[in-house]
Amino acid sequence: MSDGYIVEMSNITKTFPGVRALDNVSFHLKAGQVMALLGENGAGKSTLMKILSGVYTRDSGSMKIFGKDIEGDLNPKSAAELGVAIIHQELNMCNHLTVAENIFLGKELHHRGLLNKKEMMDRANAILQKLKIDIKADAVVGSLAVGQQQMVEIAKALESDAKVLIMDEPTSALTSKEIEELFRIIREVKADGCGVVYISHRLEELQHIVDEVTIMRDGKYITEGIFKSIPMNEIISNMVGREIKEQFPTIDIERGELALQVKNLNAGRLVRDVNFEAYRGEILGIAGLMGAGRTETTRAIFGVDPKTSGEIILDGKSLTINKPMDAIRAGIVLAPEDRKHDGLCVKLSIRENIALANLDQICSKGGLVNRNKERTIVEKAVSDLEIKLPNAEVNASNLSGGNQQKVVVAKWLANNSKVIIFDEPTRGIDVAAKVEIYNIMNELKREGIVVIFVSSELPEILGISDRIIVMCDGKVTGSLITKDTNQEEILSYATRFEKKID
Numbered sequence: 326m327s328d329g330y331i332v333e334m335s336n337i338t339k340t341f342p343g344v345r346a347l348d349n350v351s352f353h354l355k356a357g358q359v360m361a362l363l364g365e366n367g368a369g370k371s372t373l374m375k376i377l378s379g380v381y382t383r384d385s386g387s388m389k390i391f392g393k394d395i396e397g398d399l400n401p402k403s404a405a406e407l408g409v410a411i412i413h414q415e416l417n418m419c420n421h422l423t424v425a426e427n428i429f430l431g432k433e434l435h436h437r438g439l440l441n442k443k444e445m446m447d448r449a450n451a452i453l454q455k456l457k458i459d460i461k462a463d464a465v466v467g468s469l470a471v472g473q474q475q476m477v478e479i480a481k482a483l484e485s486d487a488k489v490l491i492m493d494e495p496t497s498a499l500t501s502k503e504i505e506e507l508f509r510i511i512r513e514v515k516a517d518g519c520g521v522v523y524i525s526h527r528l529e530e531l532q533h534i535v536d537e538v539t540i541m542r543d544g545k546y547i548t549e550g551i552f553k554s555i556p557m558n559e560i561i562s563n564m565v566g567r568e569i570k571e572q573f574p575t576i577d578i579e580r581g582e583l584a585l586q587v588k589n590l591n592a593g594r595l596v597r598d599v600n601f602e603a604y605r606g607e608i609l610g611i612a613g614l615m616g617a618g619r620t621e622t623t624r625a626i627f628g629v630d631p632k633t634s635g636e637i638i639l640d641g642k643s644l645t646i647n648k649p650m651d652a653i654r655a656g657i658v659l660a661p662e663d664r665k666h667d668g669l670c671v672k673l674s675i676r677e678n679i680a681l682a683n684l685d686q687i688c689s690k691g692g693l694v695n696r697n698k699e700r701t702i703v704e705k706a707v708s709d710l711e712i713k714l715p716n717a718e719v720n721a722s723n724l725s726g727g728n729q730q731k732v733v734v735a736k737w738l739a740n741n742s743k744v745i746i747f748d749e750p751t752r753g754i755d756v757a758a759k760v761e762i763y764n765i766m767n768e769l770k771r772e773g774i775v776v777i778f779v780s781s782e783l784p785e786i787l788g789i790s791d792r793i794i795v796m797c798d799g800k801v802t803g804s805l806i807t808k809d810t811n812q813e814e815i816l817s818y819a820t821r822f823e824k825k826i827d
């Protein structure tokens with residue numbers, strides 16, 4: 326191995342129909358090193374790592390893993406045998422199986438022709454214990470929190486002796502506690518001599534975990550170096566290709582009239598007597614820890630989940646919302662958190678996804694689609710948010726993660742809505758696109774639309790909202806004016822659990 330590299334990728338090129346995803350990219354990783362792989366949405370990070378882990382094959386270029394030339398194509402199995410494991414951007418667990426079954430999925434242990442369940446259970450428990458992960462191997466994965474599922478993915482990778490561990494946006498759905506836990510495990514893995522590739526759009530977390538960075542832009546290698554020696558604004562400008570002046574742009578306008586009132590809303594277990602108000606021309610942040618009931622509240626307002634009681638009043642008029650169509654007709658829309666399940670039809674094209682949300686404008690009364698109108702709306706949405714795609718006919722599933730998220734946001738913008746609820750709109754989105762989304766929220770605010778902004782990232786919620794309500798365990802525990810509050814105060818409301826009697 327030259328210079329202690331365990332991965333050497335040189336001049337890697339990969340083309341998808343209409344897209345050159347990778348153009349002569351180089352990438353290097355050493356043992357015991359955490360390398361951040363950074364770049365905007367669609368830069369090619371996931372594609373490069375999918376090539377390293379055998380999910381995709383390269384068109385050209387050379388690869389060495391542990392000094393061994395990889396002549397032909399890898400597949401996931403042969404890559405795993407070489408010690409490369411990847412934890413994908415979207416988790417890939419079988420929810421109905423146990424932790425042990427997931428860990429040994431595809432490499433089940435046998436004894437005399439039968440599954441050796443006991444040994445799999447024992448070995449799964451052993452690796453969980455080694456990593457000090459407090460999960461039992463016989464737990465059903467579907468019953469675990471996302472953060473715990475992520476830990477199981479890591480345990481799975483390490484059980485198969487991975488020496489190169491690729492994590493594609495591991496923290497995008499984790500609570501701050503879970504992130505700390507993840508970092509602890511990464512440090513242990515690193516101390517064991519494993520090389521870790523760390524992909525993330527949460528730039529503020531890099532300082533806690535990363536040794537070096539490799540930066541890509543538009544499918545090309547840009548630069549690499551020691552993280553601490555490159556100032557953050559330089560990292561950002563290398564990713565984006567220009568300066569970003571204001572990470573949290575705001576506009577100062579006078580708040581308008583009271584528009585939305587949510588009264589004594591109850592739904593399921595996580596929406597308990599929720600009350601709040603929102604005004605025209607303001608961005609109302611909803612903060613809270615994962616599982617606080619924020620998403621459930623937005624779903625109940627939008628009519629996705631049934632309410633058990635409560636009233637939703639818009640401009641003084643009490644609304645009957647039993648399904649999303651009722652909400653959309655009344656002028657309330659939701660850009661949901663889970664883009665894969667709720668936000669997008671991944672099997673449809675981008676054009677169809679955007680058009681579906683705007684049928685009222687695109688269709689004539691007789692139901693005929695006005696193609697010109699459709700094209701105008703779709704083109705505007707794509708250019709407003711700078712969604713990177715070869716053309717609007719590609720399936721949503723082929724876009725990079727962040728660009729999918731932009732489509733979720735974009736599709737509602739052409740709609741004449743009065744209230745737009747954004748649930749974690751910037752999750753997985755790069756730094757430049759975040760600013761674009763904040764600018765869009767500001768524009769909506771200027772137009773007098775009520776913007777509701779659910780986010781788990783305190784810096785952005787403090788940076789963008791005018792007021793913030795905080796939820797904990799299904800209840801609103803605090804209502805704060807942004808300029809008079811700070812992270813600590815929000816966190817104290819976010820952890821205000823009622824004492825429970827078992």
Ligand SMILES: Nc1ncnc2c1ncn2[C@@H]1O[C@H](COP(=O)(O)OP(=O)(O)OP(=O)(O)O)[C@@H](O)[C@H]1O
Pocket residue numbers: 341342344345346364365366367368369370371372373414713714723724725726727728753755
């Ligand atoms: N299976 C595919 N078919 C067609 N195009 C694809 C496919 N996978 C990726 N692409 C395209 O390749 C480019 C690089 O995508 P990739 O997913 O690697 O980006 P990324 O850097 O991981 O972005 P993000 O931060 O948004 O996850 C994008 O233009 C994307 O649309």
Ligand SMILES: [Mg+2]
Pocket residue numbers: 370371372414493725726
């Ligand atoms: Mg990606």
